[in-house]
Amino acid sequence: RxxxxxxxxxxxxxxxxxxxxxxxxxxxxxxxxxxxxxxxxxxxxxxxxxHSRKSVRVGITGIPGVGKSTFIEALGMQLINDNKKVAVLAVDPSSSVSKGSILGDKTRMESLVKSNKAFIRPSASGNSLGGVARKTRESIILCEAAGFDTILIETVGVGQSETAVHGMVDFFLLLKIAGAGDELQGIKRGIMEMADAIVINKADGDNITRAKNAKVDFSRALHLYPPKTSGWVPTVSLCSALENTGIKELWLTIEAFVQKTKISGHFESNRIDQNKQWLKQTIEDRITRNFYKRSEIKAELSKQIQLIEAGETTPFAAADYLLSL
Amino acid sequence: RxxxxxxxxxxxxxxxxxxxxxxxxxxxxxxxxxxxxxxxxxxxxxxxxxHSRKSVRVGITGIPGVGKSTFIEALGMQLINDNKKVAVLAVDPSSSVSKGSILGDKTRMESLVKSNKAFIRPSASGNSLGGVARKTRESIILCEAAGFDTILIETVGVGQSETAVHGMVDFFLLLKIAGAGDELQGIKRGIMEMADAIVINKADGDNITRAKNAKVDFSRALHLYPPKTSGWVPTVSLCSALENTGIKELWLTIEAFVQKTKISGHFESNRIDQNKQWLKQTIEDRITRNFYKRSEIKAELSKQIQLIEAGETTPFAAADYLLSL
Structure with missing residues (x-):
């Protein structure tokens, strides 16, 4: 059967x-x-x-330890109680070794795993981010066709994976925790500029004051960036996935974003732009890979790089030579 | 003759x-x-x-009105008094229409223009940033061979021109002015992360308090970024190109950077990385351009994009199809 x-x-x-x-x-x-x-x-x-394209796609990133699984569990359950169907996917190019390193531990999403309104799928494996991201994007189409109206896409932020996830979602969320004075350190280049919302998790117990301070710092930091093309002003909020506070408010924020960008037309135009970008990138990745795979290029490339390092040719002259082969 | x-x-x-x-x-x-x-x-x-590669290459960016020409004049004269030879180049892809829109007005660099230890060259014209940047990089080689030990490369920051300039210099400098409360607004995405120094110009007269406040804000903002691979901690300083204050100190900062990164090996490895990056990019730009130039691709590309927009194909399937032509 x-x-x-x-x-x-x-x-x-x-x-x-x-x-x-x-x-x-x-x-x-x-x-x-x-x-x-x-x-x-x-x-x-x-x-x-x-039958696809009818969902809201939300990207979620944050370093390990920030409580992503607990957060997704809390957000997912909130959505299910709101009568939504939630698919949780992941992009983790590092999972090629230990297949499905993200979301492999479904025990952290106990309630969500049990719900028949949730679908949880670990990251595809693969050596290239391009390959993993492609599989995730195609999985989104299938999940949407299966009636999932909310797609959460998690990434741990290895290499360029956040950029890839940002390129496949409508709303991009950066999860943070307040640390010991250095909460604003260690944000990867460009991530903060991509965020539509920064959510400071673990704002509970002794942590609340620190989390509130972090919120002020992040709000100030976000001011440094120019307005987004979506017209959306990124929000900074607190939550405790553990105590289930701030989750509902966050979803209202995301809904406000969706409403606003659907009215302005950004929601749809952004998806079209994302698709065009993927078309362009797929073509360019492929023709570039084909070029470097050619045996005569393989043989000459490292020689040309040595000549460049020795100051005996320029990158442009080396490129001209390689392209003439 | x-x-x-x-x-x-x-x-x-x-x-x-x-x-x-x-x-x-x-x-x-x-x-x-x-x-x-x-x-x-x-x-x-x-x-x-x-005979090239023996200079210090400094990139300078800042929006129009920030006083770039006056600043370069002041910095250049400082260097010349310090017995250096200074070449000033520019990357401005927008100058294809009004050839040499940057530095076209050499009257703003009156003293520098007159000095026989300075060489000032407006941006090459060209429609593509790649083309303009290539010409500038090749001009650097010639200037260095001619004995110019300090190369200043100016950009107005059209499109990706700052990234291109960042990729051809040892030290990247963001010039700012303190505005009316909104001095941190309107910084283009990614620029602040590239800066090795932020210099707040026009810190003179009534402007000093505002400039000092801006310095505090920028210093705080820079804290948000992860450490640079160079190990260099970006500096924020004030200057007045008009009153010639802060210029000498800035050059000492740049010299400290050069000394530090030469000892660590970053100075040299960064230049090699930049060259490899240019090789890679030149190749990829060229093969991509050749692909899109093919008549059968031209004919089918817009059809495939329409199908994507209509939700009748995926970017990946469209790419597969175009690559099969």
Whole structure:
């Protein structure tokens, strides 16, 4: 029976009914490296595409220890109580070794895992961020077709993964905790500028004063940035995923964002821009990879780099030479 | 006689003697679009290359009105009094229309223009930042071969021009003025993170208190960023290019940076990284451009984008299709 539901058309039909087993199987095909699986995956994606795009996509980043799992559990349960269907996906290119290092520990999302209105999927594995991100973006389409109206996409922020997640969501959320005086340190370059909201988690117990101070610091810091093209002014708020405070307010903020950007047209135009960007980037990644794969380029590239290092040629002359091969 | 010195070998010989007329002529060849000029230019660059790389390269950015020309005049005269030879170049891709819109008005650098230890060259013209940046980088090589030990590269920050300049200098300087309470607003994304120094200009007269407040704000803001790979902690300082205050101190800061990073090895490794980056980018720009120039791609690309916008294909499927043509 299982074999039968692996057929693309049957899987699409089941996915459109909200069948989570079928959804899982289809995502497994997307994540496969076997050519026949990928062919099936492409058919499924095309079948789901007309039924996708109706969700709100929220990206969530924050360093390990910030309480992402607990936060997603709290936010997810809030949404489910609000009668929403929540899919939780992840982008973690480092998980190629220990497949699914993010969200692998589903025990941290106990309630969400049990709910039939939630779908949780660990990061696809893969060596390249491009590959992992592509699989996640295609999984979003399937989740949306399966009726999930809220997609949460988690990243730990390895390499450029935050930028990749930012490029596939409507709203981007930076989760922080107040530390011992250095709460504003160690924010990766560019992350704060991407955030639509900064949420300071673990604002509970002895931590509240520190969290409040951090909020002031972050609010001040956000002032440094120029207005966003969305017209949205990023918010800074406190929450305690543990005590379930600040979560509902955060979701109201996200809803306000969605409402505002849908009226202004930014919501839709941003998605179109994201798609164009992915088209462009996919093409450029692929033709670049093909170029460097050529045997004559492989042989000459390192020689040219040595000549550049020795000051015997310029990067431009080296490029001219390599392109003439 | 002029015709004779246009020969590459002769020009190289003259450039190495510090002949500014020959340097100008050679840069004109670099900036030319005529194939025979470019061939000559390449020969000159190769001839100068072994004699280059011995300078300190400083990038200077800041919005119009910040007093960049006056600042460069003051810094340049300081350096010349310090027995240095200063070349001032510019990267301004917008200058394709009004050729040389930066530095076009040399009257603002009255003393520097008159000095035989200074060489001032407006931005090359060109529609693409890549092209303009390449010409500037090649001009740096020639200036260094001509004995200029300090290269100041100015940009107004159109599009990605600051990133391009950041990628060709050892030290990157953001020039600001204190405004009416909104001095921290309107900093372009990513610029502050690139800065090795923020200098608040026009800290004179009634403006001093505002400038001091801005200094506090910027110092606090810089704290938000993670440490730089250079190990350098960006500085914030005041200056008045008009009253010639703070300029000498700034140069001491730059010298401290150079000393520190030369000892740590960052100075050299950064230049090698920059060159590798330019090699990579030149190759990728070129093969991408060649791809989009193909007539069958031109014809199909806009159709695929329409299909994406209509939700009838995915960016990945569209890329697959275009790459199969």
């Amino acid at each position: 299982r074999q039968q539901t692996q057929e693309p058309e049957a899987l699409v039909t089941e996915i459109l009914k909200g069948n989570i087993t079928a959804l899982s199987q289809a995502i497994t095909l997307i994540e496969s490296t076997q050519p026949d699986h990928l062919q099936k995956a492409n058919k499924i994606i095309m079948g789901c595409l007309p | 002029r015709q004779q010195t246009q020969e590459p070998e002769a020009l190289v010989t003259e450039i190495l003697k510090g002949n500014i007329t020959a340097l100008s002529q050679a840069i004109t060849l670099i900036e030319s679009t005529q194939p025979d000029h470019l061939q000559k230019a390449n020969k000159i660059i190769m001839g100068c290359l072994p």
